[in-house]
Structure formats: structure tokens, C-alpha cells
Amino acid sequence: MAGVKDVARLAGVSVATVSRVLNDSASVTDATRARVLAAVDELGYRPNAVARSLRTDTTRTIGLVIGDILNPFFTELARAIEDQARASGYSVVIGNADERPERQDHYVRTLLEQRVDGLLLCPTAEITPLVRDVVSGGAPLVFLDRTLPGLDVPTVRADGAAAIAELVRHLARLGHRRIAFVSGPALLSTGRERTEAFKAAMEAAGLAVRPEYLEAGDFQAASGRAAAARLLDLPEPPEVVFAGDNLMALGALDEIRARRLRIPADVGIASYDDVPWFTHVDPPVTAIGQPVQELGRRAVRALLERIEGRPVEPAVLDARLVVRRSCGEPADEPGDEGNGSEGSGRP
Incomplete structure (x- = not known):
């Protein structure tokens, strides 16, 4: 089997230089790196990671x-x-x-x-x-x-407080007043933070936080569906269901579809966490995306x-709001011009 000395000899460099290339050191020129890697490929050299970790105390x-x-x-x-x-x-x-x-x-x-x-x-x-x-x-x-x-x-x-506030303002501009939130577990920091941000955003927008519109989930689809069922069974169901993560949004969508309700004519839906499949459902889902x-x-x-x-x-x-059509057709809103997102110009 070829060794590091063989690689160094074929590449015309020192053993130390071969080591720097194999350890992805920035102190090697691109030309030298290419020469060493070509020699590694030609000789079929495979460094012994275990032995190297014993020598360097790293893996x-x-x-x-x-x-x-x-x-x-x-x-x-x-x-x-x-x-x-x-x-x-x-x-x-x-x-x-x-x-x-x-x-x-x-x-x-x-x-x-x-x-x-x-x-x-x-x-x-x-x-x-x-x-x-x-x-x-x-x-x-x-x-x-x-x-x-x-x-x-x-x-x-990521901090989603500003994006949640922007979402609530967007929903209010669309005329929605009855907004429900399906949170994650209160024991998780993300569950607590999103719930607190939602309540603060509703208060700032002058909207009531109705206790019956606050549901606790567990960041799983089944809990999102169960929460949506309870919300939709209320004598005065919410106009929009905002799910605290993408899996609970999926569960809520399943319940809405099972009831043959129209989105957003009968009920709107929004989600924390933007995922690729949100653009492939009809209508596409408004979401808060994390970087x-x-x-x-x-x-x-x-x-x-x-x-x-x-x-x-x-x-x-910072997380960011991506406006789509699942809560209503966005009109041109103050401050949206030039931001570039689907439906509203946000990125």
C-alpha cells in the first residue's frame, strides 16, 4: 500500500505539505493542493484516520x-x-x-x-x-x-419574533381578526418563544388573544391535526390557524382537507418553518422561514x-416572513414594495 512518503515523492513536495493538504489547511496554494490530490488518486493512498487521531489527539x-x-x-x-x-x-x-x-x-x-x-x-x-x-x-x-x-x-x-409580528400585521391587513395559534411544547425554548411572540404581536396589532384559540401541540403532525379539529369545532372557529412548526401545519392541513373546507375562503393557514413542499400545495402556504x-x-x-x-x-x-396565498390574496401592502417575496414582494 502507498504511504504518505510515496505521495510526497510523486507530487514533488514534503511530507508536511501532504499532511497540510489532507488536513485541509489554508496555508497551501491551489496548485500544490491539486498536485498532491492528483498523487493521492493515482497511488490510491488512503490515510489511516485512526492512527492519525492517536497521534494528534483529534479525529x-x-x-x-x-x-x-x-x-x-x-x-x-x-x-x-x-x-x-x-x-x-x-x-x-x-x-x-x-x-x-x-x-x-x-x-x-x-x-x-x-x-x-x-x-x-x-x-x-x-x-x-x-x-x-x-x-x-x-x-x-x-x-x-x-x-x-x-x-x-x-x-x-433564529429569532422569529419580528417575523411573527409581521405575519400578524399582514393577517390584520387582510381583515382577519380571529387568529388561532398551535404552539409547540412549553418545555422547549422554541415552543415558549413562539407563543410569547404571538401574544405580543396580537397585542401590538390591537387583536384579542382568545384563550380558546391557543392550542398546545408537540411539533408533530398528529397534534396539529387534533388541535385544528378542536379549533374548527368551536362555535366561532378561527379565520386563520397559525401552526408553530411545519409538521403541525401538515396535520392542520389534513384536518381542513378532511372537512372539505376551502383555503383560504373558509379558513386560512400559516406556518412557522418554511419547507419546500409549501409551494406545491394549492394554495401555497404562507410561512416563516428560518435561515x-x-x-x-x-x-x-x-x-x-x-x-x-x-x-x-x-x-x-432573523427569521423572515414569506407571504403566499393560504391566508388570502395579498394586496399591495405598505412597506412591501421592493422586498421581493411571492405574492407580496418579500424575499
Whole structure:
């Protein structure tokens, strides 16, 4: 089998230069990198990652534990993280917590035993002893999408408060007054934050927050459908159902279709989290989109800074409203001109 010295000899460079290319170091010219990689391909050289990790005390891998791999938001986020990690010379090992603390801890423990260099964690609702131990032990750790109060861990997330306020103003301009919200679990930071932002937005718009229009879901489609059924059975059902994530919006859509109600003539629907299939239903769904690609990039960069022992500041990115036709035909609205989105000029 070819070794690193053979690669260096064929490429006409030093062994150290080959090592820098294989470790994706920025201190190598493009021409040299191309020459080394060509030699690697010609010789069929495969570096021994295990041996290299023993020598350097690193594995060039990071662990990612996400809430629910079946949720399109997390699927897209995992892809963005993998792309950024690969560009930085790292591989990603993914664990699906399925929103269960015990499964989260299983993957955290397993990844640490596999000696990943750092962890990206979308935490479940509670602080488990294992997560507390990981934090106090100083392992490189970054929270993603969600926070856990009381733990000093940098977090990369999106803030949807401004986008929710914009959504409520948009619905009010369309003439809607009876707006219902299906929230996520109150134990999750994302569930609490979106509920608080909705209530504040309704108050700011001069609209009543009716208790019967507040339903609690669990970020799963079944809970969205059950919540929509209860809302639509009310003596005075809402004019719009705003779901706190895309899966609950899917469940609500299923219930609305099962009742043969027309969207938006009989009831409108909007969702937190914009996903590609929202543009393929009729009518397309108004949604609040999170900057998933940027979240992935920022998360990987933050974790690499932790791995290198550098200070990390939390990153809070803005979500944005994408107006489509599921709540009514948007007219030209004040402040919309030039923003460029479907139906309203927003991006």
C-alpha cells in the first residue's frame, strides 16, 4: 500500500505539505493542493484516520444530535452542517434524539466515546445529568436552535419574533381578526418563544388573544391535526390557524382537507418553518422561514472555535416572513414594495 512518503515523492513536495493538504489547511496554494490530490488518486493512498487521531489527539469528526430527523427543518439543517463541516475538513456523525431525553443522552454518550472533537446539540426540554456533566467537564459543545436556561453554552439559533409580528400585521391587513395559534411544547425554548411572540404581536396589532384559540401541540403532525379539529369545532372557529412548526401545519392541513373546507375562503393557514413542499400545495402556504443554511454554517464555525479554545459569542439570526396565498390574496401592502417575496414582494 502507498504511504504518505510515496505521495510526497510523486507530487514533488514534503511530507508536511501532504499532511497540510489532507488536513485541509489554508496555508497551501491551489496548485500544490491539486498536485498532491492528483498523487493521492493515482497511488490510491488512503490515510489511516485512526492512527492519525492517536497521534494528534483529534479525529476530525464532530457529533450532531438533532431533535427529529423526520422534521424537514432538521433534515435541511443537518445537510447544511454536513456541507460546512466537510468544507472545513471534518466529518459529521448524526444522532436522532426523537425529542426524547434518554435517546439524546444515548447519542451524546456514544459520540463522546467515539472521541468526536466536539458536539452540536439541539437539546430536549430538560437538563439531564449527562448534559450538565458535559458542560462542566469543558467538552466543546454548542447548542443549536434551542437553549437550556442555566447552562453557559453558546447557542446558534433564529429569532422569529419580528417575523411573527409581521405575519400578524399582514393577517390584520387582510381583515382577519380571529387568529388561532398551535404552539409547540412549553418545555422547549422554541415552543415558549413562539407563543410569547404571538401574544405580543396580537397585542401590538390591537387583536384579542382568545384563550380558546391557543392550542398546545408537540411539533408533530398528529397534534396539529387534533388541535385544528378542536379549533374548527368551536362555535366561532378561527379565520386563520397559525401552526408553530411545519409538521403541525401538515396535520392542520389534513384536518381542513378532511372537512372539505376551502383555503383560504373558509379558513386560512400559516406556518412557522418554511419547507419546500409549501409551494406545491394549492394554495401555497404562507410561512416563516428560518435561515437554515446560515444556521448550519454559523453552528459549525462556532463549534470549531470551541474546539480550538477560542471564545464564542452566541449567534441569533432573523427569521423572515414569506407571504403566499393560504391566508388570502395579498394586496399591495405598505412597506412591501421592493422586498421581493411571492405574492407580496418579500424575499
